[in-house]
Amino acid sequence: MAPYYKIALIQLYPEPLQPDLNYAKAANYIVSAAMRGAKLAVLPEYHLTNWAPEDPKFREICTQWEKYLNKYKELAKKLKICIVPGTIVQTYQHGEGVEEQLHNIAYFIGPDGEILGRYQKKNIWHPERPHLTSSSEHPHLTFDTPLGPVGLLICWDLAFPEAFRELIASGAKMIIIPTFWTLTDCSPAALALNPLSESLFLQTTVVARAFENTAAIVFVNAGAAPPASPGYKEDSHYAGLSQVALPFVGGLGDETKSTSREGMSIVEVDMVVVEEAERNYKVRADINGEAWHYSYRHQSFGQEEVKQEQ
Template sequence: MAPVHKVAVIQWHIKNLDPEYNHARAISYITAAAADGATLAVLPEYHLCGWAPESPLFASLAAQYQTYLDSYCALAKKLHINIVPGTIIEAHKPQSTTTSSIDSGNDILYNTAYFISSTGQILGQYRKKNIWHPERPHLTSSGTDPHEVIQTDLGKVGMLICWDLAFPEAFRELIAKGAEIVIIPTYWGRLDASPAGLKLNPESERLFLDSTLTSRCFENTCAIIFANAAGPSDTFLGMSRVVLPFIGPVRTMGSEEGYAVAELDMSVLDVAEDNYKVRQDIKSEGWYYTYRHETQNTDRNQNPDRRPVDR
């Protein structure tokens, strides 16, 4: 019989450049979710420092990422809960093999999501690949590194970050490798739409998330756990949720601060695959498409100014 997991999505109004405040909020919500029986807690993108890349503090705080990562590992072990601590901006020294590196002083900045097990071990990580265009002057993409699947006690997990949601290729690469659950920490706001887009529909970004999160579940026979930042509704969307095929959102939040615990019934994925046979088709001999990234890209190396359209 397929298991049912209790998972928590967490959202709050993240304070820019205040990791101590944000970290304390995260610990409080994770602890409460664990007390409510959650076996996994997922935080939003940029949950430690928010988004303030023009400040000199942004890069200097990114150099302290290991302290917070270690803290989450200890908390996961203490509470016996799996944690995806949203994303953490990390400062690293540039290497000659780095793809599409953007200098930030002497360091480059990666936007990284980690999966921490309930024993406190880091089982895997993912660096954001599809970088939203206002982020590109500040962050470095994982480029042609392949999407990887992580074996966890909840099943096979893939991780994406925010604007990756817009690229079905990212999902299909994960599904082709067996991912059952896709976790997406996000910092997605109402004003991510341009003035022209907002004129056409002031709620266009809400429509984007509502429709795309559900369609990705159907077309990939997978579950999605989506954690977004919250705050004033004229700017922030919240909308953190757990989504399944057939059902759509199992549990969804508004723009309020807090957390929501949802039951993730893995048997729904079996029903979806029996019905749509997406994974069966992908594995069939002579399948029309491939889902992988080359570790070397000759065209990119010859023309380093070319970039994928990346959030």
């Protein structure tokens, strides 16, 4: 298995509630990525719909989730490329008489069009909670791909190091994070302190996760509408900053990592760097060792035990 891959980071602007238009735009980017030798193409969270849960059309579009998933499966097979189609929000009926749920799902589609991995968003951002159902205590799973062992996370999961630890403990070398993260995802008080605080959050945390987990972090965020688009605004709230972060190296992605605008970066990723980081830091060795310290749960009884010992 070659340790060197080209990965396409597609920092798409999702036209609100326009899934056909957004799919067509995404497909054009993926075709271009395949022609440039990319082995994997990644899209942002909510790339088909944007985030508009209060609009009745949003839920209606979510009922069509399988149509778009099948389109991406067919495209992957045709182009012989792996695709993570951002996230696709889908309706789920748990049982008769039970209220229909919305699940925010990321898929990893292999170059033969088969689904190799699936993940339902666990850590749901506060404004999303009235609309989405979390995967709750289901474990974070690593799965095998042509690019090696991979894990999937989504957006606000980035803030939880426990999710990354669980994935690398099960062998993940690459963690892919489709995201819809804007500059206004914080309080007025925080914005008054620093209007670009969310950019600072992303730029520091994505790279930190690569170092502390000796992993390649593939972070793909939504971008702002390009100047030629009807949705263009000069003062946009989109954060962008899509990149692949590697230990020692930092963030890669010349066309997207320092901009908020829609675009695509083709990043050359050398996974030998990940192996060298583990030889240097030995994070995985420690996690899987008998003397690993942090096998506790974050619950109140743990605090009581500490008090008793003191």
